[in-house]
Amino acid sequence: MRRSEPDLTGTEDFATVEQRLRRENEALRRELEEFRRVPHTPAAASSHAWHPSRLTIVALCIAVVIVLVIAFFAGYLPLHSRTVTIADEANVREHAIPRFGVITVRRSSSDSGLQLPGNIQAIVEAPILARADGYLKQRMVDIGDRVRSGQTLAIIEAPELDEQVRQAQAALDQARAAVGQAEANLREGRAELELARVTAKRFASLVGDGSVSAQENDQYQAQYNSKIAAINALEQAVVVQKSALGAAEANLARLQNIKQYRVVTAPFDGVITQRNLDSGALVNHGTTLLFRMAQAGELRIYLNVPQSHADSVHKGDGARVTVSNLPGKQFTGAVARIADALDPTTRTLLVEIHVPNPENLLMPGMYAQVELSTSRENPPMIVPSTALIVSSSGTRAAIVGANRRVHLQTVVPGRDYGDRIEIMSGLHVGDIVIASPSDVIHEGEEIDPYPVASDKIAR
Numbered sequence: 420m421r422r423s424e425p426d427l428t429g430t431e432d433f434a435t436v437e438q439r440l441r442r443e444n445e446a447l448r449r450e451l452e453e454f455r456r457v458p459h460t461p462a463a464a465s466s467h468a469w470h471p472s473r474l475t476i477v478a479l480c481i482a483v484v485i486v487l488v489i490a491f492f493a494g495y496l497p498l499h500s501r502t503v504t505i506a507d508e509a510n511v512r513e514h515a516i517p518r519f520g521v522i523t524v525r526r527s528s529s530d531s532g533l534q535l536p537g538n539i540q541a542i543v544e545a546p547i548l549a550r551a552d553g554y555l556k557q558r559m560v561d562i563g564d565r566v567r568s569g570q571t572l573a574i575i576e577a578p579e580l581d582e583q584v585r586q587a588q589a590a591l592d593q594a595r596a597a598v599g600q601a602e603a604n605l606r607e608g609r610a611e612l613e614l615a616r617v618t619a620k621r622f623a624s625l626v627g628d629g630s631v632s633a634q635e636n637d638q639y640q641a642q643y644n645s646k647i648a649a650i651n652a653l654e655q656a657v658v659v660q661k662s663a664l665g666a667a668e669a670n671l672a673r674l675q676n677i678k679q680y681r682v683v684t685a686p687f688d689g690v691i692t693q694r695n696l697d698s699g700a701l702v703n704h705g706t707t708l709l710f711r712m713a714q715a716g717e718l719r720i721y722l723n724v725p726q727s728h729a730d731s732v733h734k735g736d737g738a739r740v741t742v743s744n745l746p747g748k749q750f751t752g753a754v755a756r757i758a759d760a761l762d763p764t765t766r767t768l769l770v771e772i773h774v775p776n777p778e779n780l781l782m783p784g785m786y787a788q789v790e791l792s793t794s795r796e797n798p799p800m801i802v803p804s805t806a807l808i809v810s811s812s813g814t815r816a817a818i819v820g821a822n823r824r825v826h827l828q829t830v831v832p833g834r835d836y837g838d839r840i841e842i843m844s845g846l847h848v849g850d851i852v853i854a855s856p857s858d859v860i861h862e863g864e865e866i867d868p869y870p871v872a873s874d875k876i877a878r
Contacts, residue, residue, distance in 0.1 A: 440482055443475070451570050517864075519873035520818055524850040527801040527841060533728055535718040537772070539742075539785040541713035543687060549709055550703040553577030560710070562694050564683040571748035573709055575681040575702060575789065584674045591667040596658040605653040612646040619643035666863070677704075689714040692783070703839065713783050720810045721791055723767035727833070732757060738772045739791040742785050750774050750781065754791070799833050800842040817853040817860055818844060825853070825864045 471845040504704070556576035560566055571611040619639045693711035696702065702709070720740065725731050734757055752774035761768055772789060774781065781787075807816045808827070815827045830845030845851070854871050 420492070425786040426608070432459050434664050440478060440631065449860040454459045470828050516867045518867040518869060519817075519819075519856065520804070520854045521851050522806070522854050522871060523840075524802060524846050524852055525848055533724070533731070535724065535789055535791070536723045537787050539718050539720055539774075539781055539783055539787050540688075541715060541783040542773070543714035544692075544709050544720050545686060545712055546696050546782070547683060547710040547712060549574065549575060549683070549684075549706060549707040550704050551575050551577050551580060551677050551702075552704050553580065553681065553702060555627045555696050555698050555709075557703055558694075558696070558698055560691050560694070562691055563667075564691045566691065566712070567687065568685055568687050568853065570685045571682055572685055572691075573683040578680055580674065580678055580681070584678060585614070585669070587671040590811050591664070591671050594660065594664040594667040598657065598664050601657040602655065602661040604649070605657050605823065608646065608650045608653045612643075612650050615643040615646040617637070632825050680704075683709060685712065687712070687714055690779075695707045699751075705875065715776055715779055715781075718771040718776050718781055719782065720752070720774060720787060722760070722770045722772060722788065722789055722791075723765060724770050724791075726761060726766045726768070731767040732768065732770055733789060738774075738791075739790045740774050740781075740787050742781065742787050742789075745780060748780070750776075752789075800846045800848070801839055802842060802846070802852060803854055804835070804838055804840045808856055808858070808860075810858075816842070817856040818846075818864065819851045819853060821867050823865055823868060825860060825862065825866060827860075 462834065490506055531583040553571060553575045554577075555564040557574045558572075559570075559574075560572050566572065619642065622631055622639045624635040625631045679839065689712045691710055692713045693708075695708050695710070701707075720738075724739075732754060734754050736754045738752040738754060740752055741748070752772045754770055756771040758769040770791075806816055807830070813829050814832055816830050818826045818828050822824060828845050833841035833843045835841075851868070853866070853868075860866075
């Protein structure tokens, strides 16, 4: 079987040659399969054996080489082109002046909000103790009850106190009787004194003319002086009895007051925050805690203001209070008291905030966030947080000079607002700084600055 030889003169293109070679390969494969299926003798096998011609082998080799060349150029040329493009871009980027957005430094507003944590406390809070010994007869209120001033909270039964009152009343009556008896004795003594005085005077006038003896006169004069001394003693006895009467009256009044304490009343308007005993419990005066009350109509919050802001807080400044369990709810208060000294341990200023609580939404013991509306006489510079470069060399800002050269200036940061930060020193009003410098920027580098919006640093 004769096969057409491939035309290698160049008149046929590569695709045509490839298709023709594929057809010849298919034909050879079919002949080989037929040869295997048909039984044959050695002579027949030798007559049907086929050997490819040299030209066919050369054509196959050329086809393989052409396919490899096409595959090489199809992969290499795009890769080479991409590599050249990247190198060109890197070269341009390396020699181009970098562009950075810049802002103008200015001061923050004199009105500043200082946010600090605090604990809510009642302005008035008092323990209610028993003032009489006895047993708790009846309890009128419980935890959480709101009471008015003078309202009865509990009743104490004290039978021993009743006996003490009756005993004191009897002692008072006895003292009054003793005073009466002493005054009667005094009146009797004064009458006897008057008689002794008249007698002594009469005998003194008679002894001159010899009507009576001098001894009798001396006797009556001595009786008169004795009566004077007795009167003085009786007067002192009256004073003593009156003092005893006063003591008895005071003792009775004390017991009667204690008897009134058997009825425990509220000292002010408030809420019962603690209850310790139930009916029937034994109570002792001055030691047994019955209740604890707090006045919740107005609350106070103590804040520890840092030293850097101590001079910006003044009495009467407004305050906004928020608590985590009341989201979206805000309470308004004011600075009521300021300690005029810093705590030497924490270097903070103690400030007391008063917050009205007419709806009783706030409770003593709550944790709150308080924002003070303060006014500063010399507000610091403020820049975006991204304008600072923090490294082992410290905190710096990239200032752009008139020649568009970068100067890395060391700064001292102040309060951090998250997206903005105050600068206490290192910058001046009007300085041009890079809004977002990269970590690779270096001293003296020339840049192409362009302004960016600075409303983020307004306050």
